[in-house]
Amino acid sequence: MSEKDLMTRRIKPITTAAVIFFLVSAVAPLFVASWATLFALILAKGIVVLGIVLLLQAGQVSFGHAMFFAIGAYTSAFWGKYVGGGDILLYLVLGGISSTVFGLIVGLFVVRYREIFFGMLNLAFSMVLWSLLEKMFPYTNGADGIRVARPGLLGFVFTPETFQYVILYVSLLIAAAAFYGVQRYLESPLGHMLRAIKSNETRLEYLGMSARRVLLIGYVISAFLGGIGGTLVAIIQQIATPEFGFWTKSGEFVFIAILGGGAHAFGAFAGAAMFECVRFYAAAHLADSWQLILGVVLIVIILYAPNGLIGLRQRYRQSGKGGR
Amino acid sequence: MNSTLAILAVLDGISYAALVFLVSVGLSLIFGVLRVVNVAHGSLYAFGAYLAATFSIKVAPLSPWLTYPALLAASIVIGVVCGGFIERVLLRPLYGRDDVLQLLITFAAFMIMDNLQRLIWGVQPIFAAEPLKLLPNVTVFGVNYTSYQVILLPAVAVATLFGLRYFLRRTLAGAVIMAVTEDREASTSIGIDARRVYFVTFIIGASLAALGGALASPTTSLVPGMGADMIVLSFAVAATAGLGQIEGAALTALMIGLTRAFVIYLQPEFEVLVPYLLMVLVLLVRPYGLFGATQMRKI
């Protein structure tokens, strides 16, 4: 069998699944109105988790990525509070810029470390941000957070009913673009170098590359995705709270990545869909124990399907240290 | 800041450091031996606190002095039952697999325990101050303080520190744990049952977290979220000290406890910031922690 056939055979099922998923998120909410917000949240969180999946390619787990999520969310919140007159597009641009800038600053420090130390330092930075959001009461309203007034889009103003669809389709567009972009990045030379960090940094350096710089590029992209996702969630839920940057949120993102399968970009959305659906229905029917159910789901996945929901179709053929 | 406030801050800092030390030394011990960051550690702390409160409310009518053994009993029950379950059922199948999975399964345990805690004990604050009221107040340099907090808690912390040192350096079981920490493969090849060591270590570590919670229960109201706060705090202490460093954890806990206490009196809004800021600064300069050797020496 030729190389091309092999490639198509490997790519096709997942790409098809991704296309179906994006189509379903576009169409299904037209029939069930309550799904509009659900799917918008799935897509927005999926964008954040894409960033986690990106870093997983390099074998690194950020246990503080919620900081970029919170930065994106608070950028919109601050703009609404201090400047006023927000627009979805403006929020996204600002959220993207602020998270990229922070990603670059924090990244310059954290890319010097690996594994547990990388995770720890990310956690530490995120907790500093969380404490500031929680305690700078005069500016942030503390634990109550800041309300994000429903923004317009390109000057148009919407009713709440229309708005939930507007934000759904905005999220869908960005999610599809981010998915495509991350796929392309991971297949590009730089993306392959990012994956090379996981298996052999020594060789990468001996090819004349700086592993730190390769990782930094991935980290900044990942921070950007976190910021965009945070901006969207703040707009969808119309609020930004310190909780957005708490360590449990970071844990949730890593959880979703592993749930979906950290080996493929689509895992981010598969995981987010499962996570949010369980939460949505468990919260509706078993209000007191949705977290418990998610915990059990996570345990089952880890013990019985460690490659996640799409693990059986690994495009990126990475087998996880010792996980073979 | 006058001298009374300063003494008050020092006393606050010491009693707080004692509790934080108990929890973080457990975390550090588990990491040193199993190389796993136990995210559910804070939940073990919270469970210890809630169960201790339940026990002491039950036994207090019989005799208030029974609340002390009740605290101890609660921490052992949590350590053995919850700790044992996490190690044996959740972690054991994952040894040798990707580190991230081990970390994440303890995160799952955290989610479940956090939820169970709300189902069992509800969301209303619980108070069980019996043990605290039982002991008289003492006057330290003119400042009146509960002896439970300034004498009993530090005494337990110091006893734990020296007890652990003695156990690890002077007893056979301790030597076995140290051997596994130093070199897992070599120790298995000389016939040490690493799995048993992991199991025992995890139970000890979990019991210490629960003990921290049990001892904290009389001093504070028990609320949901206390576990989530404690895990990051104890992690900050353990990481700042250097994961696996026992004496280091004690000194770091004291340092963070005192700094935090002074900050509360001087600039209260920065209280939560202190440990994390210290952690960032220390890790940036010394990624292996203040007391961790560059080539990480464990325990």
Add this chain to the structure above:
Amino acid sequence: MADVLLSARDIKIRFGGVIAADGINLDVHEGENLAIIGPNGAGKTTFLNISTGYLRPQAGTVTFLGQDITAHLPRTITKLGIARAFQIPQLFLDQTVMENMLIAAASRQGYPSGFKALARLPEASEMERLLELVGVRSYAERTARELPEGQRKLVDIALALALKPRLLLMDEPTSGVASSEKLEIMDILTTALAKEKVTSVFVEHDMDMVERYAHRVAVWNVGKIQKIGTPAEVLADPKVQQQVIGI
């Protein structure tokens, strides 16, 4: 005499009580294949580590094309034209052999900014030829992890060659390769080196290999260059025979 490519002067390094280099002076000439032999633990690999910036000597300097590279990082030295193959192959185990090669090809241009897929890089055919050259073309689409040790070793050398270096440092290039194939591989390799005008230094234990493929041999013993010269001269020296080769 040909130009000096790499030059080590008064290199000293010790690890604890072990002296690996105690005033080493060694020149590598353009176009030659220089073999380094010596007892185990004598510091031969240390020399490769120092020349590529992996270790810094406690004293002495290394120059490459007249430039002092003693304090440079491995990646800077790589960019100057020194490539290295390792005793234990250093591959990207989760990626295919071809992907490994293409990463090397892409790294020649620094930080590639394009989104062009790695698999479609124009260097693909060049890399295929290199794999063909070292005889592992048939493994191109296999994940590096699946390769037997000997084949990994060859891919490791191919990765170094993909950088188009001026100087190639190899650590026991044929260890791990089946002995029946050693000669064939070294034949191919030395021919390729000559064709591409790549100078090489290789650490070797197999005296047969040294005799056949080295232009010069340096004997490294107790931190010193005990003797240097043509294989015939060096291997005939009774002292070398006794202390190093162990006849």
